[in-house]
Amino acid sequence: GDTAGFLNLPKIKGTHTAMKSGMLAAEALYDDVFKEKEGEYGEEVSSYRARFEESWLYKELHKVRNVRQVFAKSFWPGVMYTGVTEMVTKGLEPVNLKHKHEDHECHLPIEQCKEIEYPKPDGKITFDLLTNHSRSQTNHEGDQPAHLKPKVWENA
Numbered sequence: 001g002d003t004a005g006f007l008n009l010p011k012i013k014g015t016h017t018a019m020k021s022g023m024l025a026a027e028a029l030y031d032d033v034f035k036e037k038e039g040e041y042g043e044e045v046s047s048y049r050a051r052f053e054e055s056w057l058y059k060e061l062h063k064v065r066n067v068r069q070v071f072a073k074s075f076w077p078g079v080m081y082t083g084v085t086e087m088v089t090k091g092l093e094p095v096n097l098k099h100k101h102e103d104h105e106c107h108l109p110i111e112q113c114k115e116i117e118y119p120k121p122d123g124k125i126t127f128d129l130l131t132n133h134s135r136s137q138t139n140h141e142g143d144q145p146a147h148l149k150p151k152v153w154e155n156a
Contacts, residue, residue, distance in 0.1 A: 008060060009067045010082045020057045024048060063091030069099055 006021050007014040028048040052058050064085065071078030085091060121128045127135075 006057070006061065008064055009071070010064050010086060017057055017061065020055065021052070024051045024055060024057070027051060065091065066093065066095070066097040069097040072100060
């Protein structure tokens with residue numbers, strides 16, 4: 001449920017949108033896969049998109065769908081556009097602006113990135129990965145394959 005695409009950029013709010021998208025996904029998963037039948041490996045959760053588009057989350061994010069693209073061009077036009085879309089058009093503009101690049105195209109190759117040096121866990125406030133994992137009560141094998149395989153949406 002927590003992805004950059006679910007961030008309400010003008011409000012810089014994403015926690016409530018992440019929670020709602022996760023709740024919608026859980027409801028869709030339950031209804032599509034587990035309710036009144038035994039779920040099968042690789043089964044599609046097809047009702048998520050409709051649930052999302054019928055939710056307050058879609059309405060909130062649709063209203064600000066073009067803000068990031070305008071800010072990518074220039075700061076002040078982004079500020080003005082955001083003000084107009086928040087106070088006047090309320091997301092009713094008839095266009096969906098395209099992003100200049102796909103997100104994955106903006107990542108640098110690992111050779112061009114500096115490794116982050118994190119301090120060692122102190123055992124009081126910060127803990128090592130295995131300790132955190134064991135305390136999470138997660139029960140699965142580390143190399144277990146992904147069991148949810150969403151299909152790509154054509155016009156997402």
